[in-house]
Each structure stands twice: as structure tokens, then as C-alpha cells.
Amino acid sequence: MDFAPFLIDPQRLWAGEEAWTGPLAIVDCETAREWPAQPVLPPCPVIGLGDRAHPLAATLDTVIEAPVSLAGVVRQIVARPRAAAVVTDLLRLLPSLPPREGLVAESFAYAALQGSQEHLDWRAARAPQAPAIPGALRTARAGELLTLTLDRAAAGNAIDVPLRDALCEALGAAVLDPTWARIRLAARGRCFSLGAELAEFGATPDPATAHAIRRRTLPARLLAELGPRLEALVQGACVGAGLEMAAFASRVLATPDAWFQLPELAMGVLPGAGGCVSVSARIGRQRAALMILSGRRIDARTARSWGLVDALVDELPGDEAGPDIA
Numbered sequence: 001m002d003f004a005p006f007l008i009d010p011q012r013l014w015a016g017e018e019a020w021t022g023p024l025a026i027v028d029c030e031t032a033r034e035w036p037a038q039p040v041l042p043p044c045p046v047i048g049l050g051d052r053a054h055p056l057a058a059t060l061d062t063v064i065e066a067p068v069s070l071a072g073v074v075r076q077i078v079a080r081p082r083a084a085a086v087v088t089d090l091l092r093l094l095p096s097l098p099p100r101e102g103l104v105a106e107s108f109a110y111a112a113l114q115g116s117q118e119h120l121d122w123r124a125a126r127a128p129q130a131p132a133i134p135g136a137l138r139t140a141r142a143g144e145l146l147t148l149t150l151d152r153a154a155a156g157n158a159i160d161v162p163l164r165d166a167l168c169e170a171l172g173a174a175v176l177d178p179t180w181a182r183i184r185l186a187a188r189g190r191c192f193s194l195g196a197e198l199a200e201f202g203a204t205p206d207p208a209t210a211h212a213i214r215r216r217t218l219p220a221r222l223l224a225e226l227g228p229r230l231e232a233l234v235q236g237a238c239v240g241a242g243l244e245m246a247a248f249a250s251r252v253l254a255t256p257d258a259w260f261q262l263p264e265l266a267m268g269v270l271p272g273a274g275g276c277v278s279v280s281a282r283i284g285r286q287r288a289a290l291m292i293l294s295g296r297r298i299d300a301r302t303a304r305s306w307g308l309v310d311a312l313v314d315e316l317p318g319d320e321a322g323p324d325i326a
Helices: 070-079 081-096 099-114 117-125 161-176 207-217 219-229 241-246 275-294 300-306
Strands: 025-028 046-049 136-142 145-151 182-187 230-234 237-239 251-254 259-261
Touching: 046 070, 070 081, 070 275, 081 099, 081 117, 081 275, 099 117, 099 207, 099 219, 099 275, 136 161, 145 161, 161 207, 161 219, 182 219, 182 241, 219 230, 219 241, 219 275, 230 241, 237 241, 241 275, 251 300, 259 300
Parallel strands: 025 046, 145 182, 182 230, 230 251, 237 259
Antiparallel strands: 136 145
């Protein structure tokens, strides 16, 4: 792949320069000798090459590092430039916002992309799918521990409307009841979650209506409120909405076979279940951008070194909770 059309001199990031109009810009930090004291980034992803410790690198949207390749990131951005630009703008904005307001901004950005041609093209290319058996949530209590277990293993614990609504109900009760000092989010089966139920995409085509629904029913707003009380146990695939929810936990335990991915850019959208907020809070906006713009899987060891996971364990804690509660 020829990257030359996207390479720019960092001095081009001065406010007085003509605006860069490409779908992305690449800055080689290793060769950079001069750059503006306060760089102004164009409205597209600005990708850094070289040492993350370089003083210029911190001002860019992301810096390439293993296991993500520059070619993979460029390929994704060129294929979905509008979605890439929107998610980049959002990630630049989020550090200045509290989580609650950040979730609103994320939902606005997601709504904009729901109506985009890039997302409509992705939906049109997909064959219609019938949702699998509806999701369920197991809730059990043992002393101060409330365990919420995603119970849709046959569908990879994909989050459908019934499972989402059950999560909201249980999490809402947990927020209001301080006697549940520990809230544990877990999942049955071989994986934590494959993300949102794709068969439900497009069920609410009007972006404004979909935004209103997210404002009322998104589990992320409740997960964010639980703060230090929340922990997540992850095994196998932890993808999309599954990762977005788990990342809100103050402590994430994962097995060595766990892997993590945010594939939404290929769909013409961005992580809209709270992930732009939760993942960037955990690993910083640059590595969050790297995951989103590349769509690349991250293994458990990398996730641990980045801070996406707090500890790797050969075996997740057992079900300490008692029988299911109503």
C-alpha cells in the first residue's frame, strides 16, 4: 500500500496552514524536528509513526503499535472515511466531558452515522437474519455480591433487546441498593459476548428516535454509575457491546484465551454501547482509536499490558452467589 499521499509535514498542523482534506494524515514522529506548539488537527484521523514517547505523538489521534499495522488502519479508514472522521472527533472531545455527558455525545455521534451512506451500504449488503432465541439474564445474590450472568450462550451472548432490558432493570436496582457492595458481570458459555445482536440493526431507522431509545435504555449509563462496585469476568471473545460494557468495571479479570475487538467501523458506525467512553477511559483515547480504527483483535496479554484487563487468571472465580433471585 502506498502511504505517500497521506504523509504530511507536522508543520502543516499550524492553525494558519491550508486545511488538510484527505481521509487521514500520517505524521512520522521519528523524522519530525519542528512542529507547532499547539498543533491543530484536521477533521480526519491523524496517525503517528514512531515512539509513543515522542512529544509530538501525544497530540495526535493515535500512534501505530503492535499488533496493529499501519496498513490495516489505513485500509479501514479509506473504506469508511466518514465514520472514521466522526469517531476521531468524538474521541478528541471525550476527555473534556464527564462520563454521563460523554455518553450523550457518543449517542449523538452514533445517530449521525446511523443515517450515513456508509452504514446504509453495510446494511444493504447483509442478508436478512432472524434473531436467535431471546436473551436472558441470570441474577443471583450471596451476601453483598450480586452476580449478573449473560445467558444466551447459543448466540455467543449477543446483546439483544430482551437481554439489554433485563440488564437495565437489574443494574437500575443495583444502583439504588447500596447493600449490594459488589456487582459482578459474567457470562455463560465459551465467550463473554459477541456484541450487539446484528439481526436487530436497522430496527429503528430514524436516528433521532434511536437516540431517544438509547438515552432511556442504554445499560452504559447505569454501569458508569456503579463505579468501584462493578467487576467483570471475561472468557473467550469479548467483542463490541460486550467489551464496551465490561470496560466500565473497576476491575476486569480475563482468562488467557480471551480476546477483545471493536469492529463497528467496518459497519459504518462507532462503538455505541458506551465503548468510546469506557474503553478510552481505561486505555486512553489513542489506544481506543487504534482499536476502533483498525478493528483488530487484541489478545489477552496485550489487553493486560494496555490496561484493558486488570489481571489474567487461569480460571475465573466460581459462582459464589446463591440461587437465582426474581
